[in-house]
Amino acid sequence: MRGLLWLLIAAGLVLSVVADLLIPVEPGHDASWWVHIPGFFAALGFFGCVAIVYIAKALGKWWLQRKEDYYD
């Protein structure tokens, strides 16, 4: 069951990138510059995720995080 789930997710990852190459960009409607870069949204997803986490963690470590009794 768990193996199947991982297999499906892996297949989804590959399929979403392959499909990106196969499906032509619709002219006009949502033609921003990035739609011409294959796998742009995959990169945004992966690096966006990592960037958000590390930026937030750095902010937390150096500035924002305090002990739970800070306001008591």
Added chain:
Amino acid sequence: MISLPPALILIAGAVLLPLLPRRIRSAAFLIFPVLAFLWLLSLHPGDSLTIPFLTYNLMVTRVDLLSLCFGYVFVLVTFFGGVFAFHVKDTAEQVATLLYAGSALGVVFAGDLLTLVCFWELMAVASVYLIWARGTVLSRGAGMRYLIVHLVGGSILLAGIIININETGSILFNHMDGGIAANLILFSFCLNAAVPPLHAWLSDAYPEGTVSGSVFLSAFTTKTAVYVLARGFAGWDILIWAGVIMAIYGVIYAVLENDGRRLLSYHIISQVGYMVCGVGIGTEAAISGVTAHAFAHVLYKALLFMGAGAVLYATGKSKLSDLGGLAKAMPIVLGLYMIGAFSISGFPLFSGFVSKSLVINAAALSGMDWVVLSLNLAAVGTFLHTGLKLPYFTWFAKKTDLKPSRIPVGMYVGMGLTALACFIIGVYPNILYSILPYPVDYHPYSARHIVETMQLLLFTGLGFWAIVRVLANKPVINLDFDWFYRRPVRLAYTVFVAAPAKLFGLVEQGAFIIGGQIEDIIKNPVGYAVKRMSFIGIRRQDKKTAIADTRAYNPDRYRISVETMMLIILIVFIILISWSMLAS
């Protein structure tokens, strides 16, 4: 036909509910949103009701497509939340909920600014009880801060309204063009929409509400604010970037947040950011997108709060560092929560997919590339936290020895109904699109949109899997803008409470000392004088007699003895005799 305000039905419910037998109150609660829904169905765009009041004509009801759409979702979530809260026995909480929902409806259908501000204040007062009803020390403090912030916001709104009436002579609530009045009103609307830096009340108070109270809190206050912004401030450019900042801000804080329900609260800020941004864009497509997203958001966010609330109900814990390994014990809650998570993340087949993309598409149509990219980045963060982090650390991650108690059937049914609504909207978007204020020509299920979304979300999942160890939170809190009114409280306490109290104490002590002295003198002037004069040796006293002397005056105690008198008389007699003998 007279278009009475739909708010009246829920407010009447709040009045009637305590009069009914306790056993049927939870069931009776559900009747009022149903009646309100039927009432809404009987209203038509263009209906209105104007009542003369003093020198003004109050437009207590104004119906158009925008207000109807918000009205529908408010009564829907009141019903679903009512089912979820079926087990609640606290009548005051039920009454507060109906009053809160009713006043939210009142704001949405208010045609003039005076009616609006009345319901606006009622909303703040009713909702604070849902926080206080939790009954913890934390909830008492958070509720008080929530109330103060909202009453300040309400006062600023009233100030703006009064200036506006003076300037324009009209009390009608329509699109605003600028000036001091409009800016004051915008400020208070932004406060309720939780636009940073005016947002901290939300993430401070919502997690401290009761299990079901937070479900309602997540639905009404911010969404009425989105409604009034859309009605009054569509196309104000400042809101575009305010919205983008909100969307990212909530996501950043959600990384750091350890409390599950506070994490969800930060994601309210993030999601309302999409709506505020859409209001700023202000085109017809954008306003329709905002309305659709608000509609979908109310439902999926309620579902997420129900899920986290059910875990809190069963285990008594909401901090992710205390939770884990509950998947075997609470699989249904996990499943239903995940429908909410897929909806907010915008997975195909779920409601967020068809509503969020309307806002992003509106930005793309207006050529705002950076806005589109930022909102997509916020979507990454949304799935990362609500879809991955929260469920992973709640239901999986580590084994704990938590023994979750059984949760009431009503909770399952409430979650199930809400999840069903999220799914139906996702699969049949035209149901939602057909009630939007402006016609929508958008087909979310294009191959390109599905592929882009799946790429974005699946690779976010890959990123999460790669750095999941970094994400585990320690039990800490994070500074936010509430620092500015929570931290200086100590200084304010010292200056305005402790120092005056100490001064009063000193004065009081002084008064007591003086009063005591005067009392001693009046009670027994002779005794007092004797005690005071003992230092010149007229009469030496030990402490015991000194105390005795402060008793009430008794002439016998100070009467000079007969022997002494005789002696004095004798001495005087001898002196006189001697004097007269010497003189003769």
